[in-house]
Amino acid sequence: MLIGEILERAAIAPRVSAPNKRQVLALVAEIAARQFSLDAGLILDALAEREAAGSTGVGHGVAVPHARLDGLQRMRAVFVRLDHPVAFDSVDDQPVDLIFALFAPPNASTEHLRTLARVSRLLRQADLREQLRQARTPDAIHALLVQEARSSAA
Structure with missing residues (x-):
């Protein structure tokens, strides 16, 4: 699964504020709801349930929250x-x-785990993290993630 196939530019928010983890997850849920035409409350519940099992903060300022959603x-x-x-x-x-x-989707077990591993590996790269922190637009962020994912898959 390529990053460009799962991450659309409209699902990238390059400069947002939230006071705490719960509000960050709510913000992610709102963006996801708009992009996927699903209910934000259900998405937030799924993210919160996963966080309750253990934090998805993977280190170096990065979190990879994830959930399975009916309707995807x-x-x-x-x-x-x-x-x-x-x-x-x-x-x-x-x-x-x-x-x-x-x-x-609820039945995407192997694909879900592979994609999660790929994203985690990608975001372990210090130079990419720094470039993502400097990028100012959704297009720039998308280009960085897609380009880096292509070169790391080669």
């Missing part, structure tokens, strides 16, 4: 960059400012 036909994603990092109970106890949320 394929893998989808939302990317958010926060103006000010928030506490996310990350593995390294660092606040998060880069959020790459993944959403899968």
Whole structure:
């Protein structure tokens, strides 16, 4: 699964603010609801349920929240960059400012796990994280993620 196939430019929010983890997840849910034509409350519930099982803060200011959603036909994603990092109970106890949320249909077990692993590997790259923090537009963020995903898959 290629990043460009699951992340649309309209699902990228390059400069947003939220005071805490719950509000970040609510913001992600609102963007996802608009993009996927699903209910924001149900999306937030699914994200919160997954977070209750363990934080998706993977370190270095990155979180990869994910959930399975009824009504999705394929893998989808939302990317958010926060103006000010928030506490996310990350593995390294660092606040998060880069959020790459993944959403899968209920039956996409293998695909979901592979995509999650690919995104996590991608966002471990310090130079890419810095470029994402400097990018100003959804187009620039999309280009960085798609280009880097292509070169890391080669």
